[in-house]
Amino acid sequence: MQIRQITADERTDTMFPLQTYAFMPSPWTDAERETYARRMVYYRTATSLIAEEDGQALAGVGAFPMRQNVRGVVHGMAGVASVSSHPSARRRGLVRQLMTRLMRQMREQGSAVSALYPFRPSFYGRLGYVGIPRVRHAVFAPEGLSHLLRADLPGEVQRLQLSEGFDDYNALTLRLLEERHGFSVYDETRTAEFRESPSQWVAIARVGGEVVGAVTYRIDQYGGDLVAGDLLTTGPMGRALLLQFFARHVDQVARVRVKIGTDEVPELWGTDFAVHTEGRVEFPRRGGPMVRLLSIGALNGLQVGAEAGVTVEVVEDELLAGRYRLTGESGALTVEESTDQPQATLTCQGISALAYGVLDPVEVVTRGFGRVEAPAVEALGALFPTKMPYLFADF
Ligand SMILES: CC(C)(COP(=O)(O)OP(=O)(O)OC[C@H]1O[C@@H](n2cnc3c(N)ncnc32)[C@H](O)[C@@H]1OP(=O)(O)O)[C@@H](O)C(=O)NCCC(=O)NCCS
Secondary structure, three states: OEEEEEOOOOHHHHHHHHHHHHHOOOOOOHHHHHHHHHHHHHHOOOEEEEEEEOOEEEEEEEEEEEEEEEOOEEEEEEEEEEEEEOHHHOOOOHHHHHHHHHHHHHHHOOOOEEEEOOOOHHHHHOOOOEEOOOOEEEEEOHHHHHHHHOOOOOOEEEEEEHHHHHHHHHHHHHHHHHHOOOOEEOOHHHHHHHHOOOOOEEEEEEEOOEEEEEEEEEEOOOOOEEEEEEOEEOOHHHHHHHHHHHHOOOOOOOEEEEEEOOOOOHHHOOOOOOEEEEOOOOOOOOOOOEEEEOOHHHHOOOEOOOOEEEEEEEOOOOOOOEEEEEEEEOOEEEEEEOOOOOOEEEOHHHHHHHHHOOOOHHHHHHOOOEEEOHHHHHHHHHHOOOOOOOOOOOO
């Protein structure tokens, strides 16, 4: 068996059959194969690796060069996708070997962190990934927001075809990349595919000409559902403008269904506001995303909760293993190698969970991601206060 990096064009003859067998209804048609081949122009900057034997591709993995905000620092992020192996080649360790090489290579190519959507989190847990929240959905009737119809808000909402509003929509995602913890975006090559994506509306909220919110959506039928994508806003005014826009669909649609992050509390959007908020996680579809650090240097510059210092040892991970002094000073974290006695021993999952703000030090211990001495619980909690990330991108 040999591992080989392939070009985007080679994916159609090697990875397409593996991926389509794994993820799609099959057997596939020639038309589906041709559609895949045409899409490969958007995969030119992705890194694709296959495991081959006697010229036959047995397994493949891929990663998009993306960017992600982790506690205020924008890092290169490897967005892992297209992970699949031939049924007769499964459980031979091929995907583990491919993933190990992919993570190393993506780090060399500038990705300090990585994210993916797992079919089964325990599989990727062995590779150092830890879970972060899955998006929620709020489902409500527009009349619940009728108070907003009477509100005189200092802004306006414009409805456009996504293809027309794409530049404004994309610019908002790039602004949120700088501002919102966990937010991630594709590079320009892959983003170009979304400009061409099937017909959708986008509602763009502006105050004084500045874009403060945007949401993509489609309406399935008169009296039916308005199905919206991520409710993207820079703050409460952007949200109020977009909700007011939804409220204007009273008597047109029965329900609005919109994607939200864990920091949204829809029952507080109105008085007498009936809403169903759902966060559903199932496998192999609808897994919550997972993340990991690929480089310990990714901790440098992260916004910290308080001044504190702690020495940790990261274990069981080829990319991160070592002993480090973590110091929070003037609101930012620095990390340097250390020979001091560690006050905490963490796996990659443990240190990644702290960096991403999804587990507190006690939970890191109870989840089996490390050991933390009593005084270090407070120091790690001060450096890494819980703060839920919102990934945004799907891949
Ligand atoms: C999931 C899949 C890619 C695994 O490929 P594979 O080549 O069998 O994986 P490996 O043999 O390298 O296994 C790696 C590790 O995961 C474990 N593992 C494999 N399948 C697993 C499963 N279904 N659940 C939990 N662990 C699993 C292996 O035991 C091994 O553990 P170890 O390294 O600690 O010994 C393959 O089964 C597949 O293509 N499935 C359908 C498509 C899919 O679900 N892809 C993942 C999308 S996120």
